[in-house]
Amino acid sequence: MEAEGRVPGSPPPPPLPPSPGGGGGAGADPPAGAPEAVRGPLLAATEVLALDDEEDDLEVFSKDTSLAEVNSFSPSIPISPSSMINQYKYEDEPELKDLFITVDDPESHITAIETFITYRVVTKTSRGEFDSSEYEVRRRYQDFLWLKSKLEEAHPTLIIPPLPEKFIMKGMVERFSDEFIETRRNALHKFLNRIADHPTLTFNEDFKIFLTAQAWELSSHKKQGPGLLNRMGQTVRAVASSVRGGLKNRPEPFTEMNNYMLTFSQKINVLDKIAHRIYKEEREYFNEMKEYGPIHTLWSASEDDIADSLKGVASCIEKCCKATEKRMAGLTENLLPILHEYVLYSEMLMGVLKRRDQIQGELDSKVDALASKKTEKDLFSEEIGKLEDKVECANNALKADWDRWKQNMQCDMRSAFTNVAENNLRYYKECLAIWESFLASQRVDLHVEEDSEDRP
Amino acid sequence: MEDCLAKKMEITVSEAEKRTGRNAVNMQETYTAYLIETRAVESQSEGQCAPVDSLWRRYSEFELLRNYLSVTYPHIVVPPLPEKRADFVWHKLSADNMDPDFVERRRIGLENFLLRVASHPVLCQDKIFYSFLTQEGGWKEVVNETGFQLKADSRLKALNATFRVKNPDKRFTELKHYSDELQSVISHLLRVRARVADRLYGVYKVHGNYGRVFSEWSAIEKEMGDGLQSAGHHMDVYAASIDDILEEEEHYADQLKEYLFYAEALRAVCRKHELMQYDLEMAAQDLTSKKQQCEELATGTVRTFSLKGMTSKLFGQETPEQREAKIKVLEEQIQEGEEQLKSKNLESRDFVKSAWADIERFKEQKNHDLKEALISYAVMQISMCKKGIQVWTNAKECFSKM
Numbered sequence: 001m002e003a004e005g006r007v008p009g010s011p012p013p014p015p016l017p018p019s020p021g022g023g024g025g026a027g028a029d030p031p032a033g034a035p036e037a038v039r040g041p042l043l044a045a046t047e048v049l050a051l052d053d054e055e056d057d058l059e060v061f062s063k064d065t066s067l068a069e070v071n072s073f074s075p076s077i078p079i080s081p082s083s084m085i086n087q088y089k090y091e092d093e094p095e096l097k098d099l100f101i102t103v104d105d106p107e108s109h110i111t112a113i114e115t116f117i118t119y120r121v122v123t124k125t126s127r128g129e130f131d132s133s134e135y136e137v138r139r140r141y142q143d144f145l146w147l148k149s150k151l152e153e154a155h156p157t158l159i160i161p162p163l164p165e166k167f168i169m170k171g172m173v174e175r176f177s178d179e180f181i182e183t184r185r186n187a188l189h190k191f192l193n194r195i196a197d198h199p200t201l202t203f204n205e206d207f208k209i210f211l212t213a214q215a216w217e218l219s220s221h222k223k224q225g226p227g228l229l230n231r232m233g234q235t236v237r238a239v240a241s242s243v244r245g246g247l248k249n250r251p252e253p254f255t256e257m258n259n260y261m262l263t264f265s266q267k268i269n270v271l272d273k274i275a276h277r278i279y280k281e282e283r284e285y286f287n288e289m290k291e292y293g294p295i296h297t298l299w300s301a302s303e304d305d306i307a308d309s310l311k312g313v314a315s316c317i318e319k320c321c322k323a324t325e326k327r328m329a330g331l332t333e334n335l336l337p338i339l340h341e342y343v344l345y346s347e348m349l350m351g352v353l354k355r356r357d358q359i360q361g362e363l364d365s366k367v368d369a370l371a372s373k374k375t376e377k378d379l380f381s382e383e384i385g386k387l388e389d390k391v392e393c394a395n396n397a398l399k400a401d402w403d404r405w406k407q408n409m410q411c412d413m414r415s416a417f418t419n420v421a422e423n424n425l426r427y428y429k430e431c432l433a434i435w436e437s438f439l440a441s442q443r444v445d446l447h448v449e450e451d452s453e454d455r456p
Numbered sequence: 457m458e459d460c461l462a463k464k465m466e467i468t469v470s471e472a473e474k475r476t477g478r479n480a481v482n483m484q485e486t487y488t489a490y491l492i493e494t495r496a497v498e499s500q501s502e503g504q505c506a507p508v509d510s511l512w513r514r515y516s517e518f519e520l521l522r523n524y525l526s527v528t529y530p531h532i533v534v535p536p537l538p539e540k541r542a543d544f545v546w547h548k549l550s551a552d553n554m555d556p557d558f559v560e561r562r563r564i565g566l567e568n569f570l571l572r573v574a575s576h577p578v579l580c581q582d583k584i585f586y587s588f589l590t591q592e593g594g595w596k597e598v599v600n601e602t603g604f605q606l607k608a609d610s611r612l613k614a615l616n617a618t619f620r621v622k623n624p625d626k627r628f629t630e631l632k633h634y635s636d637e638l639q640s641v642i643s644h645l646l647r648v649r650a651r652v653a654d655r656l657y658g659v660y661k662v663h664g665n666y667g668r669v670f671s672e673w674s675a676i677e678k679e680m681g682d683g684l685q686s687a688g689h690h691m692d693v694y695a696a697s698i699d700d701i702l703e704e705e706e707h708y709a710d711q712l713k714e715y716l717f718y719a720e721a722l723r724a725v726c727r728k729h730e731l732m733q734y735d736l737e738m739a740a741q742d743l744t745s746k747k748q749q750c751e752e753l754a755t756g757t758v759r760t761f762s763l764k765g766m767t768s769k770l771f772g773q774e775t776p777e778q779r780e781a782k783i784k785v786l787e788e789q790i791q792e793g794e795e796q797l798k799s800k801n802l803e804s805r806d807f808v809k810s811a812w813a814d815i816e817r818f819k820e821q822k823n824h825d826l827k828e829a830l831i832s833y834a835v836m837q838i839s840m841c842k843k844g845i846q847v848w849t850n851a852k853e854c855f856s857k858m
Contacts, residue, residue, distance in 0.1 A: 421852035
């Protein structure tokens with residue numbers, strides 16, 4: 001836990017003030033601090049958490065390195081459901097954020113076998129479990145895929161943030177075009193930050209390794225783990241149990257969620273299409289306007305009296321063109337990525353709901369089996385007990401994460417569409433000013449002409 | 457300056473009606489008839505409203521009137537008619553002549569044509585024009601009786617003159633170039649404007665989809681529902697607003713089209729000048745050659761090679777009496793020719809003078825009208841921006857409440 005391998009050149013950290021009211025409350029009260037190298041006396045932080053003896057979850061969130069290799073949350077560890085609820089009351093408070101990640105600097109790598117792009121991932125943190133306060137690593141898309149699948153494995157009923165797709169099928173963007181790379185970079189940046197903001201996922205061990213390990217370290221770590229066979233086994237079990245219908249015993253809230261997601265998924269897909277279509281129309285409009293303006297300049301060359309007016313109109317159209325460009329940029333930078341993210345989210349959420357059903361299905365099938373085998377009751381009831389716990393954990397995890405997701409969704413949509421409105425307002429206000437100033441200049445001319453005519 | 461007809465009489469083309477009838481080859485046809493209403497302008501003191509006279513005319517009659525005016529007043533830049541067929545259309549506009557929007561814009565164009573003629577200092581006094589406005593039946597016969605079709609210059613003759621004229625007035629040559637440029641640039645502008653209108657239409661209309669989807673989405677949301685629903689309504693308003701905006705812009709396009717067609721009228725005046733000038737040059741050339749012939753016969757010298765000269769050298773000269781007779785004929789022709797040349801010269805100079813006066817009048821009108829049109833375009837853009845600001849301000853408020 002001592003500061004080893006710190007990034008050279010970083011200043012020594014100021015001492016960390018102890019968090020107030022550390023006696024009670026939810027498990028995760030992260031230490032307040034600035035983004036740059038704030039490590040401080042971690043003992044104080046540990047004390048804060050250690051005071052909560054009744055909270056079993058502290059095992060998970062303690063700074064005890066003996067648990068460092070274990071995933072922060074796995075369904076196989078028996079944990080009381082009530083403690084889980086407390087965990088998920090964690091609010092996203094930006095002032096208390098202690099993990100800052102950026103994804104930038106895409107670089108092309110060419111080998112004999114393939115060409116691929118790596119992105120620079122910079123992490124700045126004040127957390128104790130990180131050996132250093134700043135990390136810089138290079139990751140490729142495959143690595144992100146790996147991280148996502150590990151998170152899904154570890155938390156089957158949590159809402160994992162979506163990753164940008166492997167390639168865009170629409171055919172309008174080439175695989176390695178600048179536009180494609182930038183869109184992907186932005187999405188990857190969002191992906192990591194959403195994980196960092198998630199109360200549970202942020203402490204996931206694979207996540208930490210992803211952020212901090214050197215390339216060779218990551219490769220060797222990837223090779224460990226349950227492996228393909230295990231994953232296949234899980235899938236087989238999952239399919240088997242889903243056949244037994246986790247649906248018939250599905251609690252009401254999850255049916256509601258399912259119904260909601262069916263409609264939401266539909267609507268968000270249509271919105272995505274609409275937004276893309278608007279962008280396309282705006283671009284075509286921009287192209288035509290670019291041709292429209294210069295014609296007026298051309299015309300002014302054969303005129304005397306009205307040459308100035310014509311040139312004025314040409315200039316106005318040109319300026320409005322620039323304003324249109326800004327409006328288009330606003331769409332690609334903001335609305336389009338967010339809508340797309342939620343399209344992916346909706347797919348992922350349907351998957352999460354299915355997985356919950358599968359877990360329930362496992363329990364249900366065992367219960368059914370028990371009903372027919374009255375002799376081995378004791379053995380079964382222990383197994384069933386475990387499965388019941390598993391189901392309850394999964395349900396609670398999902399419920400809490402669902403609420404959080406919905407809040408975030410509302411927030412994201414509100415800000416995205418408000419941004420669209422602001423963009424359009426700015427566009428129209430700019431154009432208004434442009435044409436009004438032209439009009440003013442013309443009216444002045446008219447008055448001048450009238451005056452000169454009146455004079456004898 | 458005599459008062460134009462426009463000041464004495466109110467003229468409107470107030471209605472358009474679809475009619476069916478039988479044409480010249482007894483086939484059934486559908487056409488549109490336009491109602492022309494006229495009313496004498498009473499002086500203020502009388503305070504009474506004069507009765508309205510009205511009659512129906514179809515587009516072909518307007519064409520006949522304009523042809524008559526062009527032939528009868530070749531030195532005048534005759535106002536053009538609105539287009540016969542819908543041109544420069546974009547996808548929402550119909551190219552169909554029977555389309556009500558097209559008919560409506562044509563009605564306005566025809567009214568504009570009549571007002572332009574009625575306010576022209578020369579044209580407004582024309583009797584045929586007056587009877588076009590007032591005489592219901594038999595007008596066509598009256599026009600044809602003027603025999604104006606015979607006065608019309610053949611296209612071929614005009615083309616020939618354009619190529620062969622040696623010394624046209626430089627101002628007309630410049631004017632011809634100007635009218636070519638004007639026609640080319642306005643056509644280009646109208647074409648691109650139509651495409652811009654098409655795209656703008658697309659941008660606005662796609663936003664209408666937001667309205668529908670927001671409404672459907674709001675049904676599954678508890679907190680976001682209201683904001684979504686009301687924002688959707690504003691998106692519908694936004695999408696609908698483009699229809700009025702673009703309709704207004706069509707009127708602007710029509711104003712430009714008028715001057716596109718005016719370019720043709722300008723060229724017609726230039727052509728007439730070239731024709732007259734060519735005629736003059738031919739007459740002068742003819743006179744010169746006759747004078748030369750006369751001189752050669754009188755002095756017996758052959759200055760220029762001529763077949764006659766050769767044959768007379770080969771086959772002997774004519775008798776003095778024959779020569780005398782020829783000289784006499786030539787002298788008569790020369791005198792006639794000189795008088796003709798004098799009058800042609802006068803005609804030509806009068807034409808140039810009066811044509812140029814009208815061209816100056818036209819230039820002033822054009823500069824005034826086009827400047828007004830550009831200003832009105834700016835006003836339209838401003839109105840469109842203000843509407844946009846209003847809608848998006850409302851939408852923003854709804855979104856922020858989501």
